[in-house]
Amino acid sequence: MRYRGLGSAKRWSAIGAALGAAMLCTSGLQAQQDVPRQAGGVPVAPRGIADNPLPAGPFRYRTAEGMDIRVEVVARDIEYPMALAFLPSREMLIVTRKGELRRLAPGSNRTSVVEGGPVGVFAGESGDAGTSHAYIDIALDPQFATNRYVYIAYNKPEGDGRVLALGRGRWTGARLEGFADIWVAPTGVSGVMRMAFGHDGTLFFTTSGADAQNLSTAGGKVLRINPDGSIPADNPFANSRTARRDIYSYGHRGALGLAVHPRTGAVWESENGPNGGDEVNVIRPGVNYGWPFVSLGRTYPGPWQAGRGPGHEVFEPPVIYWTPAIAVSGLMFYTGDALPKWKGDVFVGALRTGEIPGTGHLERILINENMEELRREVLLYDLHQRVRDVKQGPEGYIYMAVEQKDGSILRIVPAD
Numbered sequence: 001m002r003y004r005g006l007g008s009a010k011r012w013s014a015i016g017a018a019l020g021a022a023m024l025c026t027s028g029l030q031a032q033q034d035v036p037r038q039a040g041g042v043p044v045a046p047r048g049i050a051d052n053p054l055p056a057g058p059f060r061y062r063t064a065e066g067m068d069i070r071v072e073v074v075a076r077d078i079e080y081p082m083a084l085a086f087l088p089s090r091e092m093l094i095v096t097r098k099g100e101l102r103r104l105a106p107g108s109n110r111t112s113v114v115e116g117g118p119v120g121v122f123a124g125e126s127g128d129a130g131t132s133h134a135y136i137d138i139a140l141d142p143q144f145a146t147n148r149y150v151y152i153a154y155n156k157p158e159g160d161g162r163v164l165a166l167g168r169g170r171w172t173g174a175r176l177e178g179f180a181d182i183w184v185a186p187t188g189v190s191g192v193m194r195m196a197f198g199h200d201g202t203l204f205f206t207t208s209g210a211d212a213q214n215l216s217t218a219g220g221k222v223l224r225i226n227p228d229g230s231i232p233a234d235n236p237f238a239n240s241r242t243a244r245r246d247i248y249s250y251g252h253r254g255a256l257g258l259a260v261h262p263r264t265g266a267v268w269e270s271e272n273g274p275n276g277g278d279e280v281n282v283i284r285p286g287v288n289y290g291w292p293f294v295s296l297g298r299t300y301p302g303p304w305q306a307g308r309g310p311g312h313e314v315f316e317p318p319v320i321y322w323t324p325a326i327a328v329s330g331l332m333f334y335t336g337d338a339l340p341k342w343k344g345d346v347f348v349g350a351l352r353t354g355e356i357p358g359t360g361h362l363e364r365i366l367i368n369e370n371m372e373e374l375r376r377e378v379l380l381y382d383l384h385q386r387v388r389d390v391k392q393g394p395e396g397y398i399y400m401a402v403e404q405k406d407g408s409i410l411r412i413v414p415a416d
Protein backbone atom coordinates (compact mmCIF):
# COMPACT_ATOMS: atom_id res chain seq x y z
CA MET A 1 0.00 0.00 0.00
CA ARG A 2 2.74 2.35 1.01
CA TYR A 3 4.62 1.89 -2.28
CA ARG A 4 1.49 2.13 -4.38
CA GLY A 5 0.65 5.39 -2.61
CA LEU A 6 4.10 6.72 -3.31
CA GLY A 7 3.87 5.68 -6.97
CA SER A 8 0.58 7.41 -7.26
CA ALA A 9 2.01 10.58 -5.72
CA LYS A 10 4.93 10.40 -8.12
CA ARG A 11 2.58 9.97 -11.05
CA TRP A 12 0.53 12.99 -10.02
CA SER A 13 3.67 15.00 -9.50
CA ALA A 14 4.83 14.08 -13.04
CA ILE A 15 1.46 15.13 -14.44
CA GLY A 16 1.68 18.36 -12.46
CA ALA A 17 5.17 19.06 -13.80
CA ALA A 18 4.01 18.42 -17.38
CA LEU A 19 1.02 20.73 -16.92
CA GLY A 20 3.29 23.36 -15.38
CA ALA A 21 5.70 23.14 -18.30
CA ALA A 22 2.81 23.46 -20.75
CA MET A 23 1.51 26.55 -18.93
CA LEU A 24 5.00 28.03 -18.92
CA CYS A 25 5.22 27.53 -22.71
CA THR A 26 1.82 29.01 -23.42
CA SER A 27 1.80 31.94 -20.99
CA GLY A 28 5.50 32.77 -20.79
CA LEU A 29 5.09 33.27 -17.02
CA GLN A 30 7.71 32.10 -14.61
CA ALA A 31 6.52 29.84 -11.82
CA GLN A 32 8.31 31.95 -9.19
CA GLN A 33 9.76 35.43 -9.03
CA ASP A 34 13.47 36.00 -9.08
CA VAL A 35 14.49 38.04 -6.05
CA PRO A 36 17.57 40.27 -5.80
CA ARG A 37 20.43 38.54 -3.99
CA GLN A 38 23.46 39.75 -2.10
CA ALA A 39 26.75 37.92 -1.49
CA GLY A 40 26.40 34.18 -0.88
CA GLY A 41 23.01 33.99 -2.60
CA VAL A 42 21.26 35.57 0.39
CA PRO A 43 18.04 37.28 -0.74
CA VAL A 44 17.83 41.03 -0.11
CA ALA A 45 15.03 41.55 2.40
CA PRO A 46 12.03 43.53 1.09
CA ARG A 47 11.37 46.89 2.83
CA GLY A 48 7.66 47.14 2.07
CA ILE A 49 6.36 47.02 5.62
CA ALA A 50 9.55 48.03 7.43
CA ASP A 51 10.10 51.27 9.34
CA ASN A 52 6.59 51.68 10.69
CA PRO A 53 6.85 54.56 13.18
CA LEU A 54 5.76 53.63 16.69
CA PRO A 55 2.56 55.54 17.60
CA ALA A 56 2.47 57.46 20.90
CA GLY A 57 0.51 54.76 22.70
CA PRO A 58 -0.50 53.39 25.10
CA PHE A 59 -1.91 50.33 23.34
CA ARG A 60 -4.53 48.00 24.80
CA TYR A 61 -4.74 44.31 23.96
CA ARG A 62 -6.99 41.42 24.85
CA THR A 63 -4.75 38.38 25.29
CA ALA A 64 -5.28 34.65 24.92
CA GLU A 65 -5.41 33.78 28.62
CA GLY A 66 -8.11 36.41 29.17
CA MET A 67 -5.82 38.96 30.75
CA ASP A 68 -6.06 42.44 29.26
CA ILE A 69 -2.85 44.43 29.03
CA ARG A 70 -1.70 47.96 28.30
CA VAL A 71 1.58 48.57 26.47
CA GLU A 72 3.23 51.86 27.34
CA VAL A 73 6.08 53.69 25.61
CA VAL A 74 8.40 54.37 28.55
CA ALA A 75 11.11 56.22 26.62
CA ARG A 76 11.70 56.87 22.94
CA ASP A 77 14.79 59.05 22.84
CA ILE A 78 17.25 56.16 22.33
CA GLU A 79 18.94 54.98 19.15
CA TYR A 80 19.32 51.19 18.96
CA PRO A 81 18.89 50.07 22.58
CA MET A 82 20.27 46.52 22.86
CA ALA A 83 19.70 45.48 26.46
CA LEU A 84 18.52 46.76 29.82
CA ALA A 85 19.04 46.00 33.50
CA PHE A 86 17.49 47.32 36.71
CA LEU A 87 19.47 48.74 39.62
CA PRO A 88 18.22 48.08 43.18
CA SER A 89 17.12 51.78 43.15
CA ARG A 90 14.63 50.77 40.36
CA GLU A 91 16.59 52.93 37.95
CA MET A 92 17.15 51.33 34.53
CA LEU A 93 20.53 51.04 32.80
CA ILE A 94 20.45 50.64 29.02
CA VAL A 95 23.24 49.80 26.57
CA THR A 96 23.02 50.72 22.88
CA ARG A 97 24.48 49.54 19.58
CA LYS A 98 26.22 52.91 19.28
CA GLY A 99 28.21 52.24 22.44
CA GLU A 100 26.32 54.33 24.97
CA LEU A 101 25.43 53.45 28.53
CA ARG A 102 22.23 55.32 29.43
CA ARG A 103 20.15 55.62 32.60
CA LEU A 104 16.44 56.10 33.08
CA ALA A 105 14.98 57.13 36.45
CA PRO A 106 11.69 55.52 37.53
CA GLY A 107 8.78 57.64 36.34
CA SER A 108 10.94 59.53 33.84
CA ASN A 109 10.66 59.27 30.06
CA ARG A 110 14.07 60.82 29.28
CA THR A 111 17.30 58.83 29.36
CA SER A 112 20.73 60.36 29.90
CA VAL A 113 24.22 59.18 29.01
CA VAL A 114 26.41 57.68 31.74
CA GLU A 115 30.20 58.05 31.53
CA GLY A 116 32.79 55.41 32.30
CA GLY A 117 31.92 52.62 29.88
CA PRO A 118 34.46 51.21 27.41
CA VAL A 119 35.03 52.50 23.86
CA GLY A 120 33.02 50.37 21.40
CA VAL A 121 32.95 49.86 17.61
CA PHE A 122 29.63 50.54 15.88
CA ALA A 123 29.06 49.80 12.17
CA GLY A 124 26.39 48.73 9.72
CA GLU A 125 22.77 47.72 10.10
CA SER A 126 21.68 44.77 12.24
CA GLY A 127 21.58 41.63 10.14
CA ASP A 128 23.92 42.91 7.41
CA ALA A 129 27.39 41.50 6.78
CA GLY A 130 30.13 43.32 8.71
CA THR A 131 27.72 44.64 11.33
CA SER A 132 29.26 45.61 14.66
CA HIS A 133 27.26 46.34 17.78
CA ALA A 134 29.35 48.59 20.04
CA TYR A 135 27.57 47.53 23.25
CA ILE A 136 25.69 44.24 23.25
CA ASP A 137 24.57 43.34 26.74
CA ILE A 138 24.58 44.54 30.33
CA ALA A 139 24.32 42.58 33.59
CA LEU A 140 24.60 43.35 37.30
CA ASP A 141 26.77 41.24 39.56
CA PRO A 142 24.70 38.93 41.82
CA GLN A 143 26.58 40.59 44.72
CA PHE A 144 25.91 44.09 43.34
CA ALA A 145 24.64 45.34 46.72
CA THR A 146 28.14 44.95 48.14
CA ASN A 147 30.52 45.13 45.12
CA ARG A 148 28.52 47.40 42.69
CA TYR A 149 29.93 45.69 39.58
CA VAL A 150 28.21 46.25 36.24
CA TYR A 151 29.23 43.99 33.32
CA ILE A 152 29.15 45.07 29.67
CA ALA A 153 29.70 42.86 26.61
CA TYR A 154 30.95 44.92 23.68
CA ASN A 155 33.03 45.17 20.51
CA LYS A 156 36.30 46.91 21.31
CA PRO A 157 38.65 48.51 18.78
CA GLU A 158 41.65 46.41 17.77
CA GLY A 159 43.91 47.70 14.99
CA ASP A 160 41.62 48.61 12.10
CA GLY A 161 39.00 46.16 13.27
CA ARG A 162 37.20 44.99 16.38
CA VAL A 163 37.23 42.21 18.90
CA LEU A 164 34.50 41.01 21.26
CA ALA A 165 35.16 41.58 24.93
CA LEU A 166 33.46 41.45 28.27
CA GLY A 167 34.42 43.65 31.19
CA ARG A 168 33.15 45.22 34.38
CA GLY A 169 33.25 48.54 36.22
CA ARG A 170 31.90 49.80 39.52
CA TRP A 171 28.70 51.85 39.64
CA THR A 172 29.22 54.99 41.70
CA GLY A 173 25.57 56.02 41.60
CA ALA A 174 26.35 58.42 38.75
CA ARG A 175 28.90 56.71 36.49
CA LEU A 176 31.04 53.61 35.98
CA GLU A 177 34.60 53.69 37.26
CA GLY A 178 37.60 51.42 36.79
CA PHE A 179 36.15 49.50 33.82
CA ALA A 180 38.44 46.57 32.91
CA ASP A 181 38.08 43.55 30.61
CA ILE A 182 37.72 40.09 32.15
CA TRP A 183 37.44 38.11 28.88
CA VAL A 184 38.58 39.03 25.36
CA ALA A 185 37.67 36.85 22.38
CA PRO A 186 40.38 35.14 20.36
CA THR A 187 40.34 35.30 16.55
CA GLY A 188 37.37 33.55 14.94
CA VAL A 189 34.63 34.69 17.29
CA SER A 190 32.33 36.71 15.06
CA GLY A 191 29.59 37.91 17.36
CA VAL A 192 26.94 37.54 20.09
CA MET A 193 27.74 38.02 23.78
CA ARG A 194 24.55 37.64 25.80
CA MET A 195 25.24 37.22 29.50
CA ALA A 196 23.51 35.58 32.47
CA PHE A 197 24.68 34.82 35.99
CA GLY A 198 23.94 31.32 37.21
CA HIS A 199 22.50 30.73 40.67
CA ASP A 200 26.02 29.67 41.72
CA GLY A 201 27.39 33.12 40.80
CA THR A 202 29.28 32.05 37.66
CA LEU A 203 28.91 34.08 34.48
CA PHE A 204 27.57 32.44 31.29
CA PHE A 205 27.86 34.15 27.90
CA THR A 206 27.40 33.31 24.22
CA THR A 207 29.52 33.46 21.07
CA SER A 208 29.06 32.72 17.38
CA GLY A 209 31.58 31.65 14.76
CA ALA A 210 32.20 29.15 11.99
CA ASP A 211 33.73 26.63 14.40
CA ALA A 212 30.86 25.68 16.71
CA GLN A 213 31.98 22.01 16.74
CA ASN A 214 35.66 22.76 17.45
CA LEU A 215 36.38 22.50 21.16
CA SER A 216 39.76 24.24 20.82
CA THR A 217 38.13 27.50 19.68
CA ALA A 218 35.71 29.92 21.34
CA GLY A 219 33.12 30.48 18.54
CA GLY A 220 29.61 29.00 18.59
CA LYS A 221 29.70 28.20 22.31
CA VAL A 222 28.13 28.97 25.63
CA LEU A 223 31.09 29.88 27.85
CA ARG A 224 31.29 30.02 31.64
CA ILE A 225 33.74 31.95 33.80
CA ASN A 226 33.96 33.25 37.34
CA PRO A 227 33.15 36.99 37.68
CA ASP A 228 36.88 37.77 37.92
CA GLY A 229 37.56 35.99 34.60
CA SER A 230 39.03 32.79 36.08
CA ILE A 231 37.79 29.30 35.09
CA PRO A 232 35.35 27.49 37.40
CA ALA A 233 36.88 24.19 38.56
CA ASP A 234 33.69 22.28 37.64
CA ASN A 235 33.55 23.43 34.01
CA PRO A 236 33.05 20.35 31.78
CA PHE A 237 36.44 20.78 30.05
CA ALA A 238 38.28 22.34 33.01
CA ASN A 239 40.89 19.55 32.96
CA SER A 240 41.08 19.05 29.21
CA ARG A 241 44.41 19.33 27.39
CA THR A 242 42.81 20.10 24.04
CA ALA A 243 39.49 21.84 24.68
CA ARG A 244 39.11 25.43 25.86
CA ARG A 245 38.53 25.34 29.59
CA ASP A 246 35.91 28.12 29.47
CA ILE A 247 33.54 26.12 27.22
CA TYR A 248 30.28 25.03 28.88
CA SER A 249 28.33 23.80 25.81
CA TYR A 250 28.90 23.86 22.05
CA GLY A 251 27.32 23.45 18.61
CA HIS A 252 25.49 26.81 18.82
CA ARG A 253 24.88 29.17 15.91
CA GLY A 254 24.22 32.49 17.59
CA ALA A 255 22.43 33.03 20.88
CA LEU A 256 20.77 36.42 21.35
CA GLY A 257 19.15 35.47 24.65
CA LEU A 258 20.28 33.83 27.88
CA ALA A 259 18.28 33.43 31.11
CA VAL A 260 18.29 31.26 34.21
CA HIS A 261 15.18 29.22 35.02
CA PRO A 262 13.97 30.59 38.36
CA ARG A 263 13.15 27.19 39.88
CA THR A 264 15.63 24.72 38.34
CA GLY A 265 18.55 27.13 38.01
CA ALA A 266 19.23 25.76 34.51
CA VAL A 267 20.57 28.22 31.94
CA TRP A 268 18.27 28.59 28.94
CA GLU A 269 19.44 30.00 25.64
CA SER A 270 17.60 31.42 22.61
CA GLU A 271 19.49 30.76 19.40
CA ASN A 272 19.10 32.05 15.84
CA GLY A 273 18.91 29.63 12.94
CA PRO A 274 19.30 31.16 9.47
CA ASN A 275 16.02 31.31 7.49
CA GLY A 276 14.52 28.85 9.96
CA GLY A 277 15.42 26.68 12.88
CA ASP A 278 15.44 29.26 15.67
CA GLU A 279 15.72 27.41 18.99
CA VAL A 280 15.34 27.70 22.72
CA ASN A 281 17.72 25.25 24.41
CA VAL A 282 18.20 24.15 27.99
CA ILE A 283 21.97 24.35 28.43
CA ARG A 284 23.79 21.46 30.10
CA PRO A 285 27.55 21.07 30.66
CA GLY A 286 29.60 19.51 27.86
CA VAL A 287 26.60 18.93 25.58
CA ASN A 288 26.60 19.38 21.78
CA TYR A 289 23.57 21.29 20.39
CA GLY A 290 24.24 20.31 16.78
CA TRP A 291 25.04 23.41 14.69
CA PRO A 292 26.00 23.30 11.80
CA PHE A 293 25.34 19.57 11.30
CA VAL A 294 21.63 19.65 12.04
CA SER A 295 18.92 22.29 11.97
CA LEU A 296 15.15 22.49 11.83
CA GLY A 297 15.39 25.25 9.27
CA ARG A 298 16.56 26.32 5.86
CA THR A 299 19.61 28.37 4.90
CA TYR A 300 19.08 31.92 3.59
CA PRO A 301 19.38 30.98 -0.14
CA GLY A 302 16.74 28.22 0.26
CA PRO A 303 18.22 24.69 0.65
CA TRP A 304 17.97 22.93 3.99
CA GLN A 305 20.93 23.39 6.32
CA ALA A 306 23.80 20.91 5.76
CA GLY A 307 22.04 19.53 2.68
CA ARG A 308 19.62 17.38 4.73
CA GLY A 309 15.99 17.78 5.56
CA PRO A 310 14.82 19.39 8.77
CA GLY A 311 15.90 17.38 11.79
CA HIS A 312 17.98 17.32 14.93
CA GLU A 313 19.09 13.65 15.06
CA VAL A 314 21.83 12.57 17.48
CA PHE A 315 22.34 16.06 18.95
CA GLU A 316 20.60 17.70 21.91
CA PRO A 317 17.27 19.02 20.54
CA PRO A 318 15.74 22.38 21.35
CA VAL A 319 12.77 22.60 23.75
CA ILE A 320 11.10 25.28 21.59
CA TYR A 321 11.75 26.02 17.92
CA TRP A 322 10.59 28.21 15.05
CA THR A 323 10.54 27.66 11.31
CA PRO A 324 10.50 30.12 9.64
CA ALA A 325 12.79 32.13 11.88
CA ILE A 326 11.54 34.96 14.09
CA ALA A 327 15.14 36.13 14.78
CA VAL A 328 14.60 35.07 18.37
CA SER A 329 16.26 37.52 20.74
CA GLY A 330 15.96 38.36 24.47
CA LEU A 331 14.78 35.52 26.72
CA MET A 332 12.95 35.84 30.04
CA PHE A 333 10.98 33.78 32.56
CA TYR A 334 8.10 35.71 34.05
CA THR A 335 7.91 35.35 37.85
CA GLY A 336 5.95 38.49 38.81
CA ASP A 337 2.48 39.01 40.28
CA ALA A 338 1.40 42.01 38.19
CA LEU A 339 0.45 39.82 35.20
CA PRO A 340 -0.72 36.72 37.10
CA LYS A 341 -1.89 34.55 34.19
CA TRP A 342 1.60 34.69 32.66
CA LYS A 343 3.43 33.51 35.77
CA GLY A 344 6.04 30.87 34.86
CA ASP A 345 5.80 31.57 31.13
CA VAL A 346 8.77 31.94 28.78
CA PHE A 347 9.00 35.22 26.83
CA VAL A 348 11.21 35.84 23.81
CA GLY A 349 11.76 38.91 21.69
CA ALA A 350 11.58 38.66 17.89
CA LEU A 351 13.46 40.96 15.51
CA ARG A 352 11.78 39.87 12.28
CA THR A 353 9.57 37.02 11.14
CA GLY A 354 10.12 35.03 7.96
CA GLU A 355 12.99 37.27 6.78
CA ILE A 356 10.67 40.27 6.43
CA PRO A 357 11.71 43.53 8.16
CA GLY A 358 8.96 45.25 10.17
CA THR A 359 7.64 42.02 11.69
CA GLY A 360 9.35 42.01 15.10
CA HIS A 361 7.20 41.24 18.14
CA LEU A 362 7.05 39.45 21.51
CA GLU A 363 6.16 35.77 22.03
CA ARG A 364 4.85 34.04 25.12
CA ILE A 365 5.26 30.28 25.53
CA LEU A 366 3.43 28.39 28.24
CA ILE A 367 5.37 25.27 29.30
CA ASN A 368 4.46 22.41 31.60
CA GLU A 369 6.45 21.13 34.59
CA ASN A 370 8.54 18.96 32.26
CA MET A 371 9.51 22.05 30.24
CA GLU A 372 7.32 20.96 27.31
CA GLU A 373 5.46 23.53 25.24
CA LEU A 374 1.67 23.74 25.69
CA ARG A 375 0.70 27.09 24.18
CA ARG A 376 2.32 29.88 22.19
CA GLU A 377 1.02 33.43 21.75
CA VAL A 378 2.28 36.17 19.44
CA LEU A 379 2.02 39.63 21.05
CA LEU A 380 2.44 43.21 19.78
CA TYR A 381 2.88 42.08 16.16
CA ASP A 382 0.91 45.07 14.85
CA LEU A 383 3.45 47.51 16.35
CA HIS A 384 6.12 46.30 13.84
CA GLN A 385 9.02 46.81 16.30
CA ARG A 386 12.31 44.89 16.72
CA VAL A 387 12.18 43.47 20.26
CA ARG A 388 15.85 42.90 21.15
CA ASP A 389 15.64 42.45 24.92
CA VAL A 390 12.88 41.53 27.37
CA LYS A 391 13.25 41.84 31.14
CA GLN A 392 11.00 41.78 34.15
CA GLY A 393 10.92 45.05 36.06
CA PRO A 394 10.92 45.47 39.84
CA GLU A 395 7.11 46.00 39.92
CA GLY A 396 6.51 42.82 37.92
CA TYR A 397 5.89 44.62 34.62
CA ILE A 398 7.55 43.38 31.42
CA TYR A 399 10.04 45.76 29.77
CA MET A 400 11.34 45.57 26.22
CA ALA A 401 14.25 47.23 24.40
CA VAL A 402 13.20 48.01 20.81
CA GLU A 403 16.37 48.00 18.72
CA GLN A 404 16.04 50.36 15.78
CA LYS A 405 17.20 53.88 14.96
CA ASP A 406 14.03 55.35 16.43
CA GLY A 407 14.37 52.91 19.30
CA SER A 408 12.34 52.82 22.48
CA ILE A 409 11.68 51.13 25.78
CA LEU A 410 8.22 49.56 26.05
CA ARG A 411 6.51 48.00 29.02
CA ILE A 412 3.50 45.78 29.56
CA VAL A 413 1.26 46.56 32.53
CA PRO A 414 -2.18 45.21 33.45
CA ALA A 415 -4.99 47.10 31.68
CA ASP A 416 -6.95 49.21 34.13
Ligand SMILES: [Ca+2]
Pocket (backbone or CB within 6 Å): 251, 279, 289, 290, 291, 294, 316, 317, 318
Ligand atom coordinates in the same frame (compact mmCIF):
# COMPACT_ATOMS: atom_id res chain seq x y z
CA1 LIG B 1 20.56 23.02 17.74
